[in-house]
Amino acid sequence: MKPYLNDLNPSQLKAVTHEDGAMLVFAGAGSGKTRVLTRRICNLIDSKLAYPENIFAVTFTNKAASEMKERVFTMLGRSPRYVSTFHSACAKILRENARLIGFRPDFTIYDQKESLATIKRIFKNLRINSKEITPSEVQKKIDKAKNNYLFADHFREADTFYNQEQNFIIADIYQAYQEELQVCNAMDFGDLICHVVSLFILEKDTLNRYKNRFKYVLVDEYQDTNIVQYKLLNLLTKDSKNLFVVGDDDQSIYSFRGANIGNIDSFKRDYPQHQVCILDMNYRSTKNILDAANAVIANNDAREIKSLKTEKDKGLPVYLKPAECEVSEARFIAQTIKDKNISLNEVAIFYRTNAQSRALEEELYHQSIPHKIFGGQRFYDRKEIKNIIAYCRLALNNDDNESFIRVINVPTRGFGKTSLNHLLNKAKNEKTSLFQAALTKVDGLGTRADKSLNSFIEQIKRYSLLASKVNNKELELAEFLQNIIEDSGYLNSLRENTEDIDRVENVLELLSVASSFSLQNDEEEAQILVAFLERASLNSALDQDSNQEHVSLMTLHLAKGLEYEMVFLCGLEEGILPHSRSLEDIESLEEERRLCYVGITRAKQNLYLSYARNRSNTSYGTWNFGICSRFLGEIPEEYMEAI
DNA sequence: AAAAGGAGCGAACAG
DNA sequence: CGCTCCTTTT
Numbered sequence: 001m002k003p004y005l006n007d008l009n010p011s012q013l014k015a016v017t018h019e020d021g022a023m024l025v026f027a028g029a030g031s032g033k034t035r036v037l038t039r040r041i042c043n044l045i046d047s048k049l050a051y052p053e054n055i056f057a058v059t060f061t062n063k064a065a066s067e068m069k070e071r072v073f074t075m076l077g078r079s080p081r082y083v084s085t086f087h088s089a090c091a092k093i094l095r096e097n098a099r100l101i102g103f104r105p106d107f108t109i110y111d112q113k114e115s116l117a118t119i120k121r122i123f124k125n126l127r128i129n130s131k132e133i134t135p136s137e138v139q140k141k142i143d144k145a146k147n148n149y150l151f152a153d154h155f156r157e158a159d160t161f162y163n164q165e166q167n168f169i170i171a172d173i174y175q176a177y178q179e180e181l182q183v184c185n186a187m188d189f190g191d192l193i194c195h196v197v198s199l200f201i202l203e204k205d206t207l208n209r210y211k212n213r214f215k216y217v218l219v220d221e222y223q224d225t226n227i228v229q230y231k232l233l234n235l236l237t238k239d240s241k242n243l244f245v246v247g248d249d250d251q252s253i254y255s256f257r258g259a260n261i262g263n264i265d266s267f268k269r270d271y272p273q274h275q276v277c278i279l280d281m282n283y284r285s286t287k288n289i290l291d292a293a294n295a296v297i298a299n300n301d302a303r304e305i306k307s308l309k310t311e312k313d314k315g316l317p318v319y320l321k322p323a324e325c326e327v328s329e330a331r332f333i334a335q336t337i338k339d340k341n342i343s344l345n346e347v348a349i350f351y352r353t354n355a356q357s358r359a360l361e362e363e364l365y366h367q368s369i370p371h372k373i374f375g376g377q378r379f380y381d382r383k384e385i386k387n388i389i390a391y392c393r394l395a396l397n398n399d400d401n402e403s404f405i406r407v408i409n410v411p412t413r414g415f416g417k418t419s420l421n422h423l424l425n426k427a428k429n430e431k432t433s434l435f436q437a438a439l440t441k442v443d444g445l446g447t448r449a450d451k452s453l454n455s456f457i458e459q460i461k462r463y464s465l466l467a468s469k470v471n472n473k474e475l476e477l478a479e480f481l482q483n484i485i486e487d488s489g490y491l492n493s494l495r496e497n498t499e500d501i502d503r504v505e506n507v508l509e510l511l512s513v514a515s516s517f518s519l520q521n522d523e524e525e526a527q528i529l530v531a532f533l534e535r536a537s538l539n540s541a542l543d544q545d546s547n548q549e550h551v552s553l554m555t556l557h558l559a560k561g562l563e564y565e566m567v568f569l570c571g572l573e574e575g576i577l578p579h580s581r582s583l584e585d586i587e588s589l590e591e592e593r594r595l596c597y598v599g600i601t602r603a604k605q606n607l608y609l610s611y612a613r614n615r616s617n618t619s620y621g622t623w624n625f626g627i628c629s630r631f632l633g634e635i636p637e638e639y640m641e642a643i
Numbered sequence: 644a645a646a647a648g649g650a651g652c653g654a655a656c657a658g
Numbered sequence: 659c660g661c662t663c664c665t666t667t668t
Contacts, residue, residue, distance in 0.1 A: 061657065087658045111658085189658050256656060353655055375657080409644095416644045448644095538658060557656050579655060595656085619654080620659060 030284030146190030147258030222247030286315025399433035411493035
C-alpha cells in the first residue's frame with residue numbers, strides 16, 4: 001500500500017505521480033500544494049526512482065522548509081538532506097566546494113547589518129562622500145544586482161548617461177565590497193546564491209556531480225523566485241529536465257526580494273516539453289471564507305483569471321471587529337481565544353509588520369495564553385548575543401573583520417578607535433584581514449594598545465584551538481561557549497552593570513540553547529560549531545520547539561503555506577495593510593492585496609478580521625487615526641458579520 | 644581612551 | 659519615540 005497516494009484528486013494524483021520531465025503546477029491557495037510536493041518526494045523515493053540524496057527541494061522561508069521536511073519525515077521515516085531554503089541549500093553546497101571559488105569552508109555569513117557596516121568602512125576607505133549616495137542605497141543596489149546575477153561591471157557599463165557618475169561610484173564600491181568579503185572569508189545573503197551559480201558555471205565537473213546527484217529538483221512558491229535562483233535551477237536541470245515547480249501568481253509576495261514573474265515564461269521557454277497541472281479545488285476553507293478571499297483578489301488586474309472552488313458548506317460568517325485601539329484589539333483576540341474551546345495549536349494571529357506583535361504579545365502574556373512569536377526581533381540580533389557569536393565566528397574564521405571590530409574592545413581592554421584606525425590602515429595597505437595585520441608590529445600603537453592587541457590575538461588563537469576541538473567532537477559546544485564568555489571577561493563585565501541584568505539572562509539562555517543544540521538528522525556530517533553559527537545567521541530556529549500547545553503569531557509573509565482552524569487577521573487599516581509604503585504604485589498595492597488574500601485563505605473554519613480606530617506608535621511615536629482598510633470594503637457583506 | 648550628552652534621522656516583508 | 663552618530667568632557 002502507498003498511503004501517500006490516498007485522498008488525492010485526479011489533478012493532485014497526476015502531479016504526485018509525475019516522474020521524469022518538467023512540470024509546472026498552478027496551485028491555488030489551499031489546493032494541496034505542500035501536500036503535492038511532499039507526497040511526490042515520497043513517491044520518488046518509495047518507488048525507487050530516487051534515493052533521498054537525489055532530491056533537491058527548495059522553499060523561501062525556514063518555516064515552510066521545516067514544515068515540508070517534517071511532513072516527509074512523518075510519512076517516510078526519513079527525509080532528504082536538501083529540503084531547505086534556497087539560502088541554506090546554497091550554504092551547504094558552498095561549504096563542500098568553498099576552495100574552488102577562493103573561500104575556506106568555514107566562511108562566515110554576513111547579515112544585512114554586517115554587510116552594511118562593511119560598506120560603510122569601504123565608504124571611508126574610498127573617501128566617498130555620503131551626500132552623493134548613502135551606504136544603504138548602495139547596499140540596496142548591490143543586493144538588487146545580485147538578485148539578477150549582475151556584477152560590478154554592470155554598473156560601469158550601464159549606459160544610463162542620466163546618472164553615470166553615480167554608477168561608477170557604485171561599481172567601485174561594489175567591487176571593493178566583494179574584495180573585502182573575500183579577504184574576510186565572508187559572504188552576504190545574495191552571495192550565497194550567486195557564488196553557487198558562479199561555481200557551477202566555472203567548474204563543469206562540480207556542476208556535473210550535482211546534476212547527477214540532484215536527479216529531481218522541486219521548487220515551492222515558484223512565483224517568488226528571482227533571476228539568479230532560476231539560473232541555479234536551470235543549471236541543475238538543463239539535461240535531466242526534471243524540474244518540478246509549484247506556484248500561484250495570486251500569492252506572489254516577495255517582489256522586494258527580486259521575485260521575477262517572468263520566470264514562468266522562462267520555464268515555458270526552456271522546458272518546452274513540460275506538462276502543466278492545475279489545482280483549483282480548495283480543501284481548506286469553508287465557502288464563506290473562500291468567497292471572501294476570491295472577492296478580494298478579484299480586484300487585482302495583473303493576474304490570470306481564476307477562482308477557487310470548494311465543496312464545503314458556507315460555514316460561519318467572516319467576523320469583523322472594529323476596535324478602539326490596538327490594545328482593545330489585542331484584548332478582543334485574547335478573549336475570543338479563551339472563549340472558544342479549541343486547541344491552541346489551531347489558532348494563529350497574523351499581522352503585516354512585526355511591530356504589531358508587541359501589543360498582542362503583552363495581552364496574551366497577561367491573560368496567560370501560551371503563544372509563540374515567529375520571526376521578528378531575533379534573539380541573536382541582541383547585542384550581547386551578537387558579541388558572543390562574534391567571538392565564536394572569529395575563533396572559526398580569524399579573518400572575519402566585522403566580528404573582529406565588534407569584539408576587539410568588548411569588554412573594554414584599552415584598544416579604542418584610534419588604535420583600531422592604525423590597524424585598519426595596516427590591513428588596508430597589506431590587503432589582509434585585521435587578524436593577519438595584527439600578527440606583526442602595527443605602527444603608531446601606544447604600548448598599552450600594543451599589549452592589549454597582542455593579548456587579544458593570543459586569546460583568539462586559543463579560541464581557535466578550542467573551536468577545532470568542538471568540531472572534532474573533543475569538546476562540547478556549550479563548554480566552548482562557556483569558556484569564551486568567562487575567559488573573555490564578557491559575562492563579568494555585564495554583571496558589573498546593573499542595567500545589563502537582562503543581558504546576563506540572555507547570555508545564559510544562549511548557553512542553554514547551545515547545550516541542547518544537536519545536529520539535525522540531515523546534518524550528520526556537518527561540524528557542529530559551523531552548523532550552530534550557520535543556523536544563527538540564516539535565522540533558522542535555534543531553539544527546540546516547545547511541546548506545549550501555543551497560539552502562533554507571525555507576519556503574513558511567514559503565514560504563507562500554513563493553515564489553521566481559527567485565524568485572526570489584525571490591523572486591517574489603511575497604512576498598515578495596505579502598508580503606507582505601497583500606496584504610490586499599483587503594483588505594490590496589488591501585492592498588498594495578495595498578502596491580504598494569503599491571510600484570509602489560511603483559515604479553515606473561523607476567520608476574524610479586525611482593525612483599530614486609533615493606533616499608537618505607527619510613525620515616530622505619534623497616535624494615528626485608523627481608517628479601515630480598503631480590502632475590507634472589497635468583501636461583500638453577505639459573507640461578513642460585524643461583532 | 645572612555646563616558647556622557649546632544650543632534651539628527653529614520654522605520655516592511657525575509658534569508 | 660528610540661537608535662546611531664558625533665561632539666564634548668573628564
